Amino acid sequence: MMTMENIYLAIPLASLFGAIIAGLLGRQIGRSGAHTVTILGVGISFILSLIAFKHIVFDGGAVYNNTVYTWMVSGGLHFEVGFLVDSLTVMMLTVVTGVSLMVHIYTIGYMHEDPGYQRFFSYISLFTFSMIMLVMANNFMQLFFGWEAVGLVSYLLIGFWYKKETAIYANLKAFLVNRVGDFGFILGIAAVVMYAGSLDYMEVFAKADSMASQTMPIMGGVEWSVITVVCILLFVGAMGKSAQIPLHVWLPDSMEGPTPISALIHAATMVTAGIFMVARMSPLYELSETALSLVMIIGATTAFFMGLIGIVQNDIKRVIAYSTLSQLGYMTVALGASAYSAAVFHLMTHAFFKALLFLAAGSVIIAMHHEQDMRKMGGLKKYMPITYWTSLIGTLALIGFPGFSGFFSKDAIIEAVHDSSIFGSSYAYYMVLAGVFVTAFYSFRLFFLVFHGRERMDEHTRSHLHETPWVVTVPLIALAIPSVIIGGMTIGPMLFGDYFKGVIFVQQAHDVLAVIGEEFHGAFSFVQHAFHGAAIYLAAAGAVFAWYLYLQNPPMADSLKKRFSFLYTMLDKKYWVDEVYYTVFAKGSRLLGSGFWKGGDMVLIDGLVVNGSAKVVAWLAGVMRHLQTGMLYHYAFAMILGLVGMIYWFV
């Protein structure tokens, strides 16, 4: 008899088991052994997640919040590994294991020629385990464990092709930028421990009010609200993991890794960890409007300005990467507007359609013999019909075509920001609105450049073009279905119903979703209502503009590029952020390091003090040696001097 407790325990362990077997015994079990055992593991995790979902959501099962084992106790503080399973957890579990299962299957096709096949399966299963641990955590320690563990696997997978110089540069960069976020995150946890005296979510939430009423000394008599400091520090962690400005620089480079993990880790799941975390911490964030404003402004800036960069990218994966940054910005904006459920809702829809888009891009890349430059593609529609149609579905979902899943989540976010009244909300509103046009434009630019228009590839590639095998196309179809329907199906309960009741906490004054909910009469009317807003027309305009520019009048794209060359260069150089970071942080810290080493250790400590004292000793010895001349009258003279000195001293 499987109790729910055993099921919860088996969800992470099944994936971990697959990872360990494939990782340690990869050579013995061979390729098919590796993918069988990991798919089995993740498959079990997925099925059990569905059972957990049914138990919590449909059967009204009790929320599970228990310790699995006590890691250690020190200074009265309990460090534990434990699970919190509620409606937010089961939703995340289902999305994570579901997308992961699709990616596992897809990988059979994508990586089938790769010598690191078993290693790859081991890593993605290990990732799934880590992500499950992260979303199931009931305390900050385990959250941090999952947080860093997904970072580790991300590092391993970006650098999967370890011979590639760009890949091993990108994985180091990704890890370090994430560590900057974790630096804030761990301080946030330390602040929580100090002021709430616990690592357990529920105990910390119970102390939220007292943290809101306290201030902490920062420097020279300046006092800040404790809750604001906690929320901002934790959000720094989220900025790292969810790649928000200014810690966004690692995500585009992470595309150096194999495409399946771009879909799984760097689009659907890991990068949403920050969003999940803030939603989970809603009882804390609700008490700090300062933190919410910061979250909203950062998110809005990311949503718009990162989307703009997507317009000028030519690498198919990089366009989608910037799109991911921009969409993560949308989720962050929703968090700032206190529309946590809208953020999580968008997280879910985005996981499906963005994974779909990445896997479809991967399918194109396979067909193109690992060519990723869109300028060398075109007209692929007739060669790859399944990829074409599923891509179209993904694209429509992304731009928010009425009725598709992305439409519901994005529109809810825009509405929520519109109704929000906290500082920065009007800025955020215009950013996310303008972002809709940008999203539609870069999405269809990609779509037209790849699937329509002139066939720009070389003859050899063209002659080999064909649809990818079923292990690739089946996951595409499987992801296309929720990309269309999941939004309309779940918007009612998730945003306006009581799906998140007792899980996500919103203060009355911030509750923008309740305002929207008053006018909500089902998904269909929500679609109708959208025609009164600007977003839908902006999306259409973006798509049409892309169609005109890249299919009807391609020379115009070039002339625009020349006309606005500064703008183009700025976007092409990604606002020069990478260059500045490289000079200031990478070069600067190495310079500082060698400065400290040569100036401090070698010159000051060793040169002056250590060798200096050795020299003083040598010098003294030398002086003494001169004194010992062997001449009697020298000694006599010294004795007289000494005597005079002594007499002088005593008298």
Added chain:
Amino acid sequence: MLTDWPLLSLVVWIPIIGGILVLLSGDKGDAEGARRMALIFSIVTFVLSLGLYTGFDTTTAAMQFEEKHSWIESFNIYYHLGVDGISMPLIILTAFTSILVVLAGWEVIKKKPAQYMAAFLIMEGLMHGVFASLDSMLFYVFWEAMLIPMFLIIGIWGGPRRVYATIKFFIYTFLGSVFMLVAMLYMYFKSGSFAVLDFHALPLSMTEQTLIFFAFLLAFAVKVPMWPVHTWLPDAHVEAPTGGSVILAAIMLKIGGYGFLRFTLPIAPDASMALDWLIILMSLVAVVYIGFVALAQSDMKKLVAYSSIAHMGFVTLGMFIIFRIWANPLNADSGGAALAVEGAMVQMVSHGFVSAAMFLMIGVLYDRMHTRNIQDYGGVINTMPMAAGFAVFFAMANAGLPGTSGFVGEFMVILASFKANIWFALLAATTLILGAAYTLWMVKRVFYGEVTNDNVKQLTDINGRELFILSSLTVAVLALGLYPAPLLDVLHASVNNLLQHVSVSKL
């Protein structure tokens, strides 16, 4: 019954006697026999040391496994051994590491192998003596004596600049310990006893405490080593053979940290409180400044040596922020101080595993390539995939990844230092970035990428012996990282007792 045996004397003297036997047998020129003998002695010692854990009573802070015999009666000096929760884990760590060191030198040391093994065994016994001594003269004898085999190891089996390194090491440590001896003599004249626990109870004025504080500081700060008396360590590491580096990093540095807990804090609590800013400052400089210095290194051993200094900064930080935690009115409960000191202890044990692993890893490469220069490597993963796997794992442990032992102590000390002062925590937490930067950048340059030269192309992956060494450290690092409770359970009573004692003024 095992508990009736004089376990501490056994773990001190078995390796020493074993070392002498190995030394004698080595004259016949039977290198293999000498190695096997050394291995057997180190394993026997380790198994016996485990008896200290299984027979340990975690509910008391009193000294356990005590042995007391008169030694020099006219000066009231005793052969007095005993352990508490603070010293016992360090003895087991020493015994564990010594096995690995014997194995690491197996076929690598061609020059006088019997003497090499003997030096390590004798040193092991002496280090056990340092941790187990409850009489300060006995402590002092072991403390000075353990340096002799280390000098020999660096001086005989060391690199080209071994003479310079040995002399620097000698001057530093000698200057340090002279003042410690003076402090001990002073307390003897005042109390009439050399017993460490009598020193704890000895009332001392502020001036006396301050002078004693500085005398001990010099001795222990050099050992840890703390900035700015750290510059002997990189040189010593670079010249030492792999085994020497492992013992140096894993055990000898811990003796400094142990000294602060056993002597400085309980003997001079008021001076420690008045001067805690100095130690905190030196510790934070170690974390930040040394972190940057590590980034600039091109020699792998120097890099790991500097990384050791930065990690040991957490040890001293954890030990001396307790006064600020107590003083902070915002801390309703006093648990933060225990968190800090226990974090420092966990960090010491963890650093024992991780730094040993890092130096052994470098040893694996050095034995094949005879260079420690990062630039001479590149793309090693192509020819040594297993070694690369271990290297990435230990690098992650060195960078404090959760799930490895490297995380536990750092996490505890960062949490505790926030309770003392947000800025301490902020500076300490920079290790998350710096530690990852210098460690992983080295991994990138050494292991990743295309094979850069013919030497790398001809490398062969680790053999069974190396696999065993690295695997056992992997198990240790994971065990402590995934389930640190067993270590913490041993610490609680002794740490609480120590804190209780330190919190009471002697004035």
